[in-house]
Amino acid sequence: MTLSTTFSTTGPTTGSTTLFEHLWNRHLVVPQESDPALLYVDLHLVHEASSPQAFEGLRLAGRRVRRPDLTLAVEDHNVPTDSTVIRNELSRKQVEALRANCAEQGVTLLRLGNSRQGIVHVVAPELGLVQPGMTVVCGDSHTSTLGAFGALAFGIGTSDVEHVLATQSISLAKPLSMAVDFTGTLPRGATAKDLMLALMARIGANGARGCVVEYRGEAVERLSMEGRMTVCNLTVEAGARAGLIAPDETTFRYLEGRPHSPAGAHWEQALDQWRGLRSGPDAPFDRRLEFDASTVVPYVTWGTNPGQAVPIDAAVPDPGELADPAARAAAEKALRYMDLRPGTPMREVRIDTVFLGSCTNGRIEDLREAAEVLRGRTVAAHTTMLVVPGSMAVRRQAEREGLHEVFQQAGAEWRLPGCSMCVAINGDQASPGERVASTSNRNYEGRQGAKARTHLVSPATAAATAVSGRIAAPDEI
Numbered sequence: 316m317t318l319s320t321t322f323s324t325t326g327p328t329t330g331s332t333t334l335f336e337h338l339w340n341r342h343l344v345v346p347q348e349s350d351p352a353l354l355y356v357d358l359h360l361v362h363e364a365s366s367p368q369a370f371e372g373l374r375l376a377g378r379r380v381r382r383p384d385l386t387l388a389v390e391d392h393n394v395p396t397d398s399t400v401i402r403n404e405l406s407r408k409q410v411e412a413l414r415a416n417c418a419e420q421g422v423t424l425l426r427l428g429n430s431r432q433g434i435v436h437v438v439a440p441e442l443g444l445v446q447p448g449m450t451v452v453c454g455d456s457h458t459s460t461l462g463a464f465g466a467l468a469f470g471i472g473t474s475d476v477e478h479v480l481a482t483q484s485i486s487l488a489k490p491l492s493m494a495v496d497f498t499g500t501l502p503r504g505a506t507a508k509d510l511m512l513a514l515m516a517r518i519g520a521n522g523a524r525g526c527v528v529e530y531r532g533e534a535v536e537r538l539s540m541e542g543r544m545t546v547c548n549l550t551v552e553a554g555a556r557a558g559l560i561a562p563d564e565t566t567f568r569y570l571e572g573r574p575h576s577p578a579g580a581h582w583e584q585a586l587d588q589w590r591g592l593r594s595g596p597d598a599p600f601d602r603r604l605e606f607d608a609s610t611v612v613p614y615v616t617w618g619t620n621p622g623q624a625v626p627i628d629a630a631v632p633d634p635g636e637l638a639d640p641a642a643r644a645a646a647e648k649a650l651r652y653m654d655l656r657p658g659t660p661m662r663e664v665r666i667d668t669v670f671l672g673s674c675t676n677g678r679i680e681d682l683r684e685a686a687e688v689l690r691g692r693t694v695a696a697h698t699t700m701l702v703v704p705g706s707m708a709v710r711r712q713a714e715r716e717g718l719h720e721v722f723q724q725a726g727a728e729w730r731l732p733g734c735s736m737c738v739a740i741n742g743d744q745a746s747p748g749e750r751v752a753s754t755s756n757r758n759y760e761g762r763q764g765a766k767a768r769t770h771l772v773s774p775a776t777a778a779a780t781a782v783s784g785r786i787a788a789p790d791e792i
């Protein structure tokens with residue numbers, strides 16, 4: 316089965332409609348208000364970690380995948396990154412189950428070793444499968460990444476995966492809408508990752524709970540698609556359902572010529588459609604927030620949720636200074652787990668392992684930024700660094716540019732693509748007590764291995780940290 320090359324004919328938004336509302340209305344299977352609503356799905360992405368029970372349910376009900384041509388499966392969570400042989404038995408079973416399910420149901424699968432394999436949220440955009448105006452779902456919370464294309468993209472649970480496989484539609488309660496309007500532009504040295512860590516430090520890890528968040532303003536308009544994907548990826552870490560950025564010339568430039576992008580006359584037609592996809596000037600949002608991007612500096616987390624973050628020049632905060640008793644208790648617990656003392660400058664925190672990769676920061680631009688910092692330098696003697704490209708395409712591009720040599724000469728390991736150390740289920744993980752500076756998106760207890768400690772950072776900060784062996788920004792090495 317091959318994938319369809321289509322684009323969604325959603326028509327333009329009108330002056331008083333948000334982009335979210337527009338995408339929602341255009342995908343209602345029954346075009347009237349119902350709660351929950353039934354939405355048509357333009358693209359369904361599948362991976363081995365959240366699909367086995369869904370395929371099993373389908374099999375037990377004697378049903379087939381309704382639209383294999385709108386479904387793409389990828390092996391990413393359970394694959395090793397040091398070889399194409401899966402040694403871990405549980406992981407191998409998980410991957411073999413996906414292979415058997417895809418073969419049985421005629422679903423296209425990008426297997427380990429395939430020249431297009433990689434993390435699902437990295438691969439789908441590379442292929443041009445994610446386009447403005449679409450609805451995209453996957454049994455994975457970070458599907459929000461794909462909202463960077465002006466698509467309504469969100470994660471779903473395993474029972475919903477079964478529903479989508481069977482019907483190509485999803486039943487969903489309508490989320491709230493929220494606008495984050497950035498004022499100013501990002502200063503030099505601050506990245507999309509820092510922007511989001513700074514935002515979450517302000518609104519908290521639940522600050523956008525239940526919302527579809529549309530990001531607007533010059534700070535996001537100036538970001539590349541890679542940076543926009545980082546922003547939308549981290550949106551779920553603020554409790555949101557999805558992130559959204561209206562498509563513009565940056566989006567179109569990225570999409571033009573990709574394998575599944577519309578071509579020829581269809582391209583012009585698609586552009587006409589896509590240009591109209593933006594929230595109207597008077598569109599009402601349920602919530603609105605202004606955030607000054609011009610004050611953002613490199614950020615780093617000190618705790619066990621992404622909102623527990625401070626500027627890299629700051630010290631570990633004192634929970635005693637928090638007025639809210641629940642926040643104080645959470646901070647105390649986080650500091651115990653992280654083995655950090657209030658008042659310690661973040662720059663003095665010693666790091667054992669640096670992980671550069673994941674669907675947050677494993678794209679080519681992230682690797683370039685890190686390599687820029689590492690060029691001609693070496694990783695500190697007590698620190699190890701793992702560089703895991705987000706996809707085979709990213710890996711190839713990086714090798715074309717000689718970035719792998721920069722990493723290797725610095726003493727970092729250059730790996731094959733996969734989720735790797737972002738999630739400790741594939742063999743790449745930290746040992747108990749180990750402290751990791753990681754470009755991924757989650758830092759809860761045990762995320763990177765039992766008792767492992769995670770500090771979330773940008774690729775540039777990760778690289779500087781690897782060189783200094785302590786949390787560091789590029790300006791000080």
Ligand SMILES: CC(C)[C@H](C(=O)O)[C@@H](O)C(=O)O
Nearest residue numbers: 364365454455456457470738
């Ligand atoms: C395994 C998968 C369902 C999970 C997710 O939903 O995000 C994973 O990708 C993660 O990042 O924790």
Ligand code: SF4
Nearest residue numbers: 457673674734737738
């Ligand atoms: S890289 Fe991490 S966050 Fe992204 S899909 Fe994989 S496990 Fe989830």
